Amino acid sequence: MITNNQIAETFEQIADLLEFQGANAFRIRAYRNGARSVRDLADPIAGLMQDPEVDLTKLPGIGKDLAAKCRELVEHGTIAMLEELLREIPVSVLSLLRIPGLGPKKAAVLHRELGIDNLEQLAEACQSGTVRKLKGFGAKTEEQILKGMAIAEAAGQRIYWARADEIAQRLRSFLSSCEAVRQLELAGSYRRGKETVGDLDVLVDSSNVNEVMDRFQQFEDVADVIQRGDTKMSVRLRSGLQVDLRVVPTASFGAALQYFTGSKEHNVLVRGRAKELGLRVNEYGVYRAGENGEAVGPSIAGSTEEDVYRAIKLPWIAPELREARKELQWAEQGELPTLITAEDLIGDLHMHTTATDGAASIEEMIAAARQRGLRYVAITDHSRRVTMANGLDPKRLRSQWQQIDKLRASIPDDFVVLKGIECDILEDGTMDLPDDVLEEADWVIASVHYGQNQSRERITERIVSALENPHVDVIAHPTGRLINRREPYQVDLEAVMRVAKQHGKILELNANPARLDLNDVHCAAAKAMGIPIVISSDAHSVEGLDVLRYGVLQARRAGLTRHDVANTRGWPELKKIMGHPHAKQQ
Numbered sequence: 001m002i003t004n005n006q007i008a009e010t011f012e013q014i015a016d017l018l019e020f021q022g023a024n025a026f027r028i029r030a031y032r033n034g035a036r037s038v039r040d041l042a043d044p045i046a047g048l049m050q051d052p053e054v055d056l057t058k059l060p061g062i063g064k065d066l067a068a069k070c071r072e073l074v075e076h077g078t079i080a081m082l083e084e085l086l087r088e089i090p091v092s093v094l095s096l097l098r099i100p101g102l103g104p105k106k107a108a109v110l111h112r113e114l115g116i117d118n119l120e121q122l123a124e125a126c127q128s129g130t131v132r133k134l135k136g137f138g139a140k141t142e143e144q145i146l147k148g149m150a151i152a153e154a155a156g157q158r159i160y161w162a163r164a165d166e167i168a169q170r171l172r173s174f175l176s177s178c179e180a181v182r183q184l185e186l187a188g189s190y191r192r193g194k195e196t197v198g199d200l201d202v203l204v205d206s207s208n209v210n211e212v213m214d215r216f217q218q219f220e221d222v223a224d225v226i227q228r229g230d231t232k233m234s235v236r237l238r239s240g241l242q243v244d245l246r247v248v249p250t251a252s253f254g255a256a257l258q259y260f261t262g263s264k265e266h267n268v269l270v271r272g273r274a275k276e277l278g279l280r281v282n283e284y285g286v287y288r289a290g291e292n293g294e295a296v297g298p299s300i301a302g303s304t305e306e307d308v309y310r311a312i313k314l315p316w317i318a319p320e321l322r323e324a325r326k327e328l329q330w331a332e333q334g335e336l337p338t339l340i341t342a343e344d345l346i347g348d349l350h351m352h353t354t355a356t357d358g359a360a361s362i363e364e365m366i367a368a369a370r371q372r373g374l375r376y377v378a379i380t381d382h383s384r385r386v387t388m389a390n391g392l393d394p395k396r397l398r399s400q401w402q403q404i405d406k407l408r409a410s411i412p413d414d415f416v417v418l419k420g421i422e423c424d425i426l427e428d429g430t431m432d433l434p435d436d437v438l439e440e441a442d443w444v445i446a447s448v449h450y451g452q453n454q455s456r457e458r459i460t461e462r463i464v465s466a467l468e469n470p471h472v473d474v475i476a477h478p479t480g481r482l483i484n485r486r487e488p489y490q491v492d493l494e495a496v497m498r499v500a501k502q503h504g505k506i507l508e509l510n511a512n513p514a515r516l517d518l519n520d521v522h523c524a525a526a527k528a529m530g531i532p533i534v535i536s537s538d539a540h541s542v543e544g545l546d547v548l549r550y551g552v553l554q555a556r557r558a559g560l561t562r563h564d565v566a567n568t569r570g571w572p573e574l575k576k577i578m579g580h581p582h583a584k585q586q
């Protein structure tokens with residue numbers, strides 16, 4: 001079902017394209033307003049539309065034209081007028097609009113006169129001096145465009161959570177050493193643990209705004225101050241990342257933290273619930289609502305998030321769950337899951353060594369895993385099909401297992417080393433290694449690495465046949481996506497999950513920050529079906545073992561508890577649930 005967010009994004013795209021075309025300003029604004037009100041709606045439009053009596057034009061900001069567009073989008077998955085616009089204007093030109101100072105009018109001239117479609121072409125045209133020859137452009141404009149380009153490129157990218165975390169931690173310790181800072185939290189998508197982060201949102205409790213802002217400006221990564229106001233300041237880091245700082249008084253810190261943690265959609269639900277209770281929630285606090293819903297009198301809560309949620313008769317909700325999915329319902333009914341934590345993981349069942357494309361030996365991986373408090377690992381190098389990684393054939397694999405047998409003798413009993421393999425699922429759906437080899441393994445991962453462009457039916461069949469192989473235990477990175485780099489391959493995950501459940505198989509949440517595959521929505525679906533998830537590092541080095549916590553964050557966003565995740569159990573216990581059809585848990 002199409003979400004309100006997707007509808008809003010489509011409207012925004014139409015507005016951008018119309019603006020580029022130089023269309024009527026009212027028309028453009030109608031789409032922008034429509035996008036905003038759709039985004040703020042509590043109920044999904046696609047759901048509302050199932051009732052033929054519902055009149056979409058009754059919604060704020062939605063006139064007859066936009067109502068018809070909503071209907072078209074929900075029913076056909078696209079809008080004819082948008083398709084028309086996209087035939088005339090390549091989407092890539094929209095990237096030109098992100099350059100500071102280059103408005104739609106100038107961008108349109110560049111497109112029309114010089115045929116410029118994207119940022120690379122624009123850079124070339126500026127460097128070769130063709131842009132200055134256009135009417136209304138000069139050498140100065142060229143220079144500005146080039147300067148703005150670096151920013152536009154960076155601004156177009158959302159960064160991996162792991163990268164944001166590295167910056168956030170440095171910024172946190174830098175700011176915390178400022179005397180004027182009483183409390184400090186990072187809010188926004190970063191706090192919600194989203195797999196990518198658009199910008200960082202820092203919240204500080206202080207009564208000395210200027211001192212905090214001065215300090216912020218001195219952070220070593222800051223390249224530009226975008227704006228500095230009374231309570232809010234925004235900077236651009238040298239990496240292109242924007243950081244927003246808000247300074248609030250102690251009495252509002254919890255309310256501001258709740259507000260700026262978002263998501264916007266979650267906040268819409270929170271405000272709606274407050275309204276039902278005759279209250280008004282905003283970034284300053286919780287208030288009694290007057291006749292028109294305005295805040296009346298002193299705040300009744302606001303210094304902590306717990307207080308804010310308590311005021312609307314709810315327990316505190318973990319930030320990772322705040323996506324307007326089921327969290328309010330769970331909170332109301334006292335059914336919030338006790339989310340898994342990084343400490344709950346006691347084993348890691350996916351890692352590579354120097355035998356294939358890893359950087360560390362088996363011994364080094366084991367030592368590092370033990371140092372990190374793990375109680376078992378599976379050594380899972382690639383199979384022979386992965387020639388680029390020097391994948392293992394049966395002979396080399398068996399000799400690796402002999403080596404593990406020898407090592408086991410020298411390792412204390414409280415640590416288990418499993419003989420594993422990451423075996424490719426070949427293009428024709430067979431396994432890359434024969435059954436008699438797989439049978440000898442303690443742990444068999446099956447992966448699709450080749451033939452990712454095959455049809456949905458074909459890829460689904462391949463994974464299903466791997467699941468039907470009695471020796472296969474788990475499917476690694478089940479959709480093959482690489483965040484910001486590669487789309488997932490086409491696969492019917494519902495069918496995959498049905499078969500996984502039937503045969504008692506496990507699905508992986510690959511914790512590599514570029515993969516995080518399965519994603520949060522998929523993991524929640526697996527949980528609903530009672531299929532265990534294993535969170536794995538897929539480490540290719542000793543440091544690679546440290547990514548598990550990113551996987552835990554994704555699992556938390558899916559509402560997973562320690563009971564939903566296989567490698568929170570000891571190995572003997574885990575072994576018992578393998579290969580038996582899963583009963584629905586709890």
Ligand code: DGT
Pocket residue numbers: 187188189190196197198199200201259260261262263264267268
């Ligand atoms: P991002 O930065 O794109 O990864 O995502 P967020 O969620 O961090 O979004 P951001 O940085 O625009 O705003 C941070 C939070 O502040 C957001 O999750 C909710 C709140 N917020 C910001 N602007 C608005 C707004 O216009 N309406 C509402 N209801 N909340 C807002």
Ligand code: CA
Pocket residue numbers: 187188189190198199200201
């Ligand atoms: Ca943000």
Ligand code: CA
Pocket residue numbers: 188199200201244
């Ligand atoms: Ca922000």
Ligand code: ZN
Pocket residue numbers: 350351352422538
């Ligand atoms: Zn791997």
